[in-house]
Amino acid sequence: MKKIIKIIYVLQIVFLLGFFSCKNANVISYQKYNQGITFKLNEGNLEIAVISDKVFRCRYYKTNTSHFRKSLMVVDQKADSVSWTVEEKPGSYSIKTNSLIAEVDAKTGLISFFDKDMKPIVKENERELIPKDISGEHVFNISQTFGLTPDEAIYGLGQNQKGYMNLRGDSLELFQRNQEDYIPVIISTKGYGILWDNYSYTLFKDNANGMNLWSEVGDGIEYYFMYGPALDTVIANYRNLTGGCPMLPKWAFGYVICKERYKTQEEILSVVKEHRERQIPLDVIVQDWRYWSKGQWGQKTFDPVRYPNPEKMISELHNKYNTKFMVSVWGIMNEGFPNSNEIMNTPGSNYYRIKKGEINYDPFNQVACDLYWKQCNEGMFSKGVDAWWCDATEPEMDHAFNIKAESNRERMNTSLGSGSRYMCAYPLMHSKNIYDNQRKTSSDKRVVNLTRSGFGGQQRYSTIVWSGDILATWDIFKNQISAGLNFVSSGIPYWTTDIGAFSVIPWDNRGDYGMGTKNDEYKELYLRWFQFGAFCPMFRSHGTNFAREMWRFGEKGSWCYDALIKMDQLRYRLLPYIYSVGWKVTNEGYTMMRPLAFDFQADKNVYDNGTQFMFGQAFMVSPVTELQHNKGKGNAVFVESSNLFNGGKVGLRGEYYKGLDFKNKVGERIDSMIKFSLESKPLKGMDGEQFSIRFTGKILSKEAGEYIFMTSYDDRSKLWVNNKLIINGRLNNGSDDKSGVITLAANTKYDIRMEFSDYDWDIPVELLWLTPGMTKSNVVENKKNTIQVYLPANTKWYNFWTGETTDGGKIIDSPSPIDQIPLYIKAGSIIPMGPVMQYATEKPADPIELRVYAGDDADFTLYEDENDNYNYEKGKYATISMHWNEKAQTLTIGKQQGEFTGMLKKRTFKVVFVGKNHGNGIETSVIADKQIQYSGNEVVLTFR
Numbered sequence: 048m049k050k051i052i053k054i055i056y057v058l059q060i061v062f063l064l065g066f067f068s069c070k071n072a073n074v075i076s077y078q079k080y081n082q083g084i085t086f087k088l089n090e091g092n093l094e095i096a097v098i099s100d101k102v103f104r105c106r107y108y109k110t111n112t113s114h115f116r117k118s119l120m121v122v123d124q125k126a127d128s129v130s131w132t133v134e135e136k137p138g139s140y141s142i143k144t145n146s147l148i149a150e151v152d153a154k155t156g157l158i159s160f161f162d163k164d165m166k167p168i169v170k171e172n173e174r175e176l177i178p179k180d181i182s183g184e185h186v187f188n189i190s191q192t193f194g195l196t197p198d199e200a201i202y203g204l205g206q207n208q209k210g211y212m213n214l215r216g217d218s219l220e221l222f223q224r225n226q227e228d229y230i231p232v233i234i235s236t237k238g239y240g241i242l243w244d245n246y247s248y249t250l251f252k253d254n255a256n257g258m259n260l261w262s263e264v265g266d267g268i269e270y271y272f273m274y275g276p277a278l279d280t281v282i283a284n285y286r287n288l289t290g291g292c293p294m295l296p297k298w299a300f301g302y303v304i305c306k307e308r309y310k311t312q313e314e315i316l317s318v319v320k321e322h323r324e325r326q327i328p329l330d331v332i333v334q335d336w337r338y339w340s341k342g343q344w345g346q347k348t349f350d351p352v353r354y355p356n357p358e359k360m361i362s363e364l365h366n367k368y369n370t371k372f373m374v375s376v377w378g379i380m381n382e383g384f385p386n387s388n389e390i391m392n393t394p395g396s397n398y399y400r401i402k403k404g405e406i407n408y409d410p411f412n413q414v415a416c417d418l419y420w421k422q423c424n425e426g427m428f429s430k431g432v433d434a435w436w437c438d439a440t441e442p443e444m445d446h447a448f449n450i451k452a453e454s455n456r457e458r459m460n461t462s463l464g465s466g467s468r469y470m471c472a473y474p475l476m477h478s479k480n481i482y483d484n485q486r487k488t489s490s491d492k493r494v495v496n497l498t499r500s501g502f503g504g505q506q507r508y509s510t511i512v513w514s515g516d517i518l519a520t521w522d523i524f525k526n527q528i529s530a531g532l533n534f535v536s537s538g539i540p541y542w543t544t545d546i547g548a549f550s551v552i553p554w555d556n557r558g559d560y561g562m563g564t565k566n567d568e569y570k571e572l573y574l575r576w577f578q579f580g581a582f583c584p585m586f587r588s589h590g591t592n593f594a595r596e597m598w599r600f601g602e603k604g605s606w607c608y609d610a611l612i613k614m615d616q617l618r619y620r621l622l623p624y625i626y627s628v629g630w631k632v633t634n635e636g637y638t639m640m641r642p643l644a645f646d647f648q649a650d651k652n653v654y655d656n657g658t659q660f661m662f663g664q665a666f667m668v669s670p671v672t673e674l675q676h677n678k679g680k681g682n683a684v685f686v687e688s689s690n691l692f693n694g695g696k697v698g699l700r701g702e703y704y705k706g707l708d709f710k711n712k713v714g715e716r717i718d719s720m721i722k723f724s725l726e727s728k729p730l731k732g733m734d735g736e737q738f739s740i741r742f743t744g745k746i747l748s749k750e751a752g753e754y755i756f757m758t759s760y761d762d763r764s765k766l767w768v769n770n771k772l773i774i775n776g777r778l779n780n781g782s783d784d785k786s787g788v789i790t791l792a793a794n795t796k797y798d799i800r801m802e803f804s805d806y807d808w809d810i811p812v813e814l815l816w817l818t819p820g821m822t823k824s825n826v827v828e829n830k831k832n833t834i835q836v837y838l839p840a841n842t843k844w845y846n847f848w849t850g851e852t853t854d855g856g857k858i859i860d861s862p863s864p865i866d867q868i869p870l871y872i873k874a875g876s877i878i879p880m881g882p883v884m885q886y887a888t889e890k891p892a893d894p895i896e897l898r899v900y901a902g903d904d905a906d907f908t909l910y911e912d913e914n915d916n917y918n919y920e921k922g923k924y925a926t927i928s929m930h931w932n933e934k935a936q937t938l939t940i941g942k943q944q945g946e947f948t949g950m951l952k953k954r955t956f957k958v959v960f961v962g963k964n965h966g967n968g969i970e971t972s973v974i975a976d977k978q979i980q981y982s983g984n985e986v987v988l989t990f991r
Contacts, residue, residue, distance in 0.1 A: 049596075058561055072089040074088055074156055075088060076409075077133075083097050083103075083104075084133055086156065088156045089582040091109045092110075097129055097142065097144060098271065098288070099284070100129050100146045101144070101145045101274040101275070101280070102271060102272065102288065103160075104269070105149075106268065107174055110267075114199055115267060115269055117970060119472050119475060120242070120288075120290070120475070120502070121946065122289060138152070147160065147161075148161040150835075153297035157171040157174070158578060159171070166323075168274065168764045168891040171191065171192070171194070172194040173191075174190065174191045174268055176190075176267065179290075181264055181465075181467050182456065184465065184468070186462075188263055189261070189267065190261045191268050192259040193241070193258045194257045194258075195235070195257065199236050199237045200212075201213065201233055201235050201236075202234050203232045203537040204537060205229045205534055206530045207533065208517075209526070210522070210657070211529055212657030213654055213655045213864055214251075214253065217251075219250070219251040221249040221250065221251060222471055223442075223470070223500045225439075225441065225443065226514060227515070228501045228512060229471050229502065230501055231243035231244070231249065232537040234281050237276075238267060239281060240272075240273040241272060242271040242273065242288060242503065243260050243262070243270050244269040244270060245269070246502075247467060247470065248456075249261065249262045249417070261482065277710070278645045282638055283637075285636075292540060293493065294633045294912070295492065295495060297887045297890060298330040298371050298914070298915070300586070300625050300629065301330030301622070301886060301887040302331075303332075303585065304331070305333035305595075306589060307589070307591035308336060308338075309334055310338075312357065314367075315332060315334065316360060319332055319364060320594070321598070322368075323368055323733060325597075325603075326885060327612065328885050328886065329885070331433075333373040333497075335375050337944060342381060344379065344381040345379050345558065346386050346425055347386055358431060361430055371433040372434075374427055374432050375438050376437060377437075377439055378439065379439060381961065387406050389418055389422070390406065393414060394414075395414040396413045397411075397415050397460075399459055400458060408770065410476035410479070410480050410707075411476050412461070416480040416484070420485075421453075434497070435497070435498075437474075437478065437497070440477050441499065442477075451750060471502055475502040477498075478496055478498060478508040478510050479508055482494045482507075482508035491915070493915055495509060495511070496508065496509055497510075497513060498513075511532060511543055513543045513544055514543075516545075517548050518548055519550065527579075528672070529657030529658070530544075531543075531583065532657060535640050536638075538809075540584065541584045543583045544576075544579075544580065545589040546580040547569075547572070547595055549589065549590050549591055550590065551593070552592055560572070562755065562786055563592060563599075566753075570601070571674060571865070574610050574832070575670060575868075577611055578614050578670065579670040580663045580865075581868075582640070609866065612954070616883045616969060619881075620880045620881055620882070622892065623719050623880065623881045624879055625639075625734075626911075628664075630908070630910035641661040642660060643659060645661065646664070646873075649841075650839045650840045653837070657834065664873070665877075667844070667872070668866070668868065669836045669870075671834055671868060673831075673834070675831040675865070682817075682821070685720055690746055691719070691744055693747055696717050697719055697958070698716055699717070699801075700743050701741070701742050702740065705738060714730045715722070716730065720814075723811065739803065739804040740804075742799075743798075744798075745798055745799060746796065747794075747795070747796050748796075749794060749818075750793050750819050751792050753789075753891070753915040754818060754819065755817040756816050757785055757816065758814055759785065759811055760785065760803060760805065763776065763803075763804050765778050765800075765802045766800070767799065767800040768791075768798075769791070770798060773788065785865075833860040833862055833863055834869060836858065838854070838858075838859060838871065841855060841856070842855045842903065845872040845873075846870075847870035848870065849965060852874070872900045873907040874900055874902030874903045875900065875902060875904055876899075876907075877900070877905045879892075879897055881895055892959055893951060894955035894956065895909075895954065895957070896966075897958045898972075904964050905933075906928070906930050906931075907929045908929070910924065910925075910926050912925070913947050918947065922970065923948070924945050927940060927944075927981075928944075938958060938990070939987050940956065941985050942984055942985045943983040953980060954981050957978050958976050959972045959975050960976050
């Protein structure tokens with residue numbers, strides 16, 4: 048890859064020197080207007096608008112006048128009182144602000160961008176409009192190519208799963224899909240960004256011809272050029288264009304527990320109860336899909352059988368357990384039920400079909416939006432629901448049909464225009480609907496929307512995007528780091544991933560980690576993922592196949608359980624730091640989870656680093672992405688038909704019943720392998736909501752030794768081998784026992800019986816095993832306790848766990864014991880740490896341990912407000928600025944600014960200067976270097 052990029056760089060130098068044939072035209076005339084310049088070319092028109100001192104909007108179109116539609120990403124722009132000039136020079140025209148220059152070549156009409164000192168930033172190489180008829184419209188395929196310099200790295204364009212950070216020399220197919228999100232923003236380490244204002248199917252490529260963006264449908268080319276040169280400034284300019292980030296509630300930064308899925312009201316309450324009894328910090332529990340009655344996909348009401356009183360359940364979560372409740376809602380609805388009927392039959396509403404028997408409400412249609420919110424409010428929000436999980440917001444177009452087929456895109460018939468034109472903006476408009484309508488309904492709860500897809504501008508609607516339904520492998524885990532970093536580089540700061548991965552069993556149904564929490568290798572993978580998740584903007588565990596609560600991984604005193612608790616407690620100790628960084632996101636256009644280039648732009652050694660990142664301004668996080676301590680017991684495989692017998696037939700006899708009590712038999716058959724989905728309705732008559740199956744026969748053990756059996760279930764499963772009950776699982780009663788162990792002789796047939804029951808049709812029926820040979824051949828120890836970490840140059844770094852310091856600018860072997868993620872703190876940092884709490888708002892953060900990492904000047908602003916509601920928008924919040932002066936060796940804790948209801952009038956700061964074995968790790972420092980009682984007035988502390 049690196050060799051290819053070097054060749055590309057060399058070739059690009061040739062093109063930057065001018066050896067390139069452009070498909071453009073010379074300038075005939077120009078006209079100045081209040082915000083910019085319009086150039087008449089012999090082929091089309093070029094318009095450059097001055098949006099701010101560091102932002103230009105560039106448009107190219109063929110018609111005599113501009114016919115660009117209102118942007119969905121960019122908010123209404125009020126012309127700044129920015130000073131700018133235009134200068135006509137021999138062969139070019141220059142538009143200048145105090146920070147940025149756009150120079151138009153008189154012969155080609157192409158734009159080159161320079162800083163105020165005429166230092167080149169980037170240039171256009173080519174642009175092209177090709178007329179097309181698409182979805183009944185006369186439109187253009189639009190193409191814009193930029194000439195980059197060899198030494199710059201580029202990031203952004205949303206989230207991809209390729210596993211590397213720098214997009215140079217890459218190509219991407221850009222549209223919304225599960226696991227990949229398209230955000231049309233690119234930023235460069237040269238200090239600029241490009242917002243490509245288009246919503247259609249798009250291709251990106253960077254090669255010898257330059258960096259090209261091609262979109263299928265446009266009325267012309269429209270992009271915004273955003274200059275820094277600091278990358279934080281580029282992102283802030285993007286937010287100024289597309290909208291800022293509202294403040295998330297404090298509880299949204301706590302721990303979130305989720306799985307696919309909690310199935311009853313009783314189960315939800317029991318899981319939260321156990322968290323509280325074990326004193327495991329927790330803020331949110333999530334209800335995934337199919338809480339609705341059977342078959343009513345997308346209906347926003349609870350099944351009255353399994354959730355007899357959801358309002359009471361949520362009230363108990365709030366008042367007894369101090370836990371918030373998030374629920375999954377879908378834009379997809381099965382036809383023929385109340386929600387879908389209302390949207391389909393209301394005048395002025397709009398919907399469209401992607402899959403047969405389903406509708407998608409149209410979030411581009413206001414009537415449909417208001418109906419959708421009415422359903423959310425009546426069925427959920429009015430009953431106390433705190434937050435939304437907007438699933439499948441792509442909206443699963445790639446699963447439904449070939450995205451490249453125009454006839455299929457036309458199915459997405461929005462009120463604004465065709466799917467060909469607007470397909471990528473669906474998640475933006477869906478998020479807008481949730482946000483706008485909740486804000487109209489109540490100001491008491493801040494909007495929180497966890498959603499599977501994102502698009503430019505979506506940050507203004509309080510969204511957190513997650514990386515979709517990923518699989519559990521070390522490589523995929525590693526890929527999530529660069530996926531998240533490129534996502535936040537696109538300007539949307541709140542991102543997360545399914546800790547432990549959504550599925551541990553690949554889609555071909557062979558079990559990689561089918562033994563789940565009984566597999567030590569998976570436990571290590573989960574723990575390392577959990578450690579990474581503790582430093583993501585949202586800290587959330589989720590997955591299918593088996594439950595993810597911490598006690599599933601062991602009990603107190605076991606290596607995995609104790610390490611999970613440790614990281615959970617660290618997250619809660621860091622909430623004063625995290626919540627304050629959240630305010631920087633809202634107030635300054637800051638980014639919480641940060642590629643290293645954001646803070647070390649001059650250090651080219653960080654440009655390709657997609658496995659380390661900054662978390663706020665202090666922490667450098669280096670997740671462990673390789674197996675170091677435990678090798679698992681092998682991969683569970685399906686018991687093949689040659690090992691199963693019933694009389695003279697191969698397989699097991701299956702008795703199929705309606706209901707859960709094995710009384711109403713539907714029929715029998717011989718199943719050669721226990722490996723199928725009940726959604727396929729295996730026997731006529733099995734169409735009820737509840738069912739049971741009993742399998743009987745014999746199983747052949749071909750070798751002697753210990754066998755490990757595994758089943759899949761969401762409700763109940765029992766397995767007897769040789770008349771011994773080895774699996775007795777019932778998830779709704781808190782058991783997650785999906786595997787069992789038994790010792791068998793070689794070449795012997797044993798009686799086997801399996802009983803399986805489920806409430807609905809969403810779980811595969813499976814019987815897997817690990818034979819003795821598979822187990823023995825894989826049980827090895829491979830202990831390793833270090834990983835390589837790059838410490839960026841021109842600063843000193845503190846090991847968070849030991850307090851030891853190391854100079855930057857080099858790769859080190861960092862300790863990585865099983866219960867620690869490598870964390871390094873930049874010299875010149877202040878980190879406020881509060882007490883461990885059971886939930887984010889259990890009590891005010893007092894006392895606060897102020898850890899000072901000397902070696903350079905340091906600043907931090909502690910932010911506090913009422914934790915939820917929108918009173919902060921009215922100025923009801925408080926900040927305390929802190930400054931460490933390295934030369935004077937003084938710490939200034941400034942005068943508190945602002946006030947709010949519930950604010951502490953007096954508090955304690957325990958100041959700790961971090962050093963070797965002093966002020967390190969998760970534990971509260973027993974001895975503070977100084978302790979002060981702070982009542983809101985400035986305090987200056989001197990240390991000499």
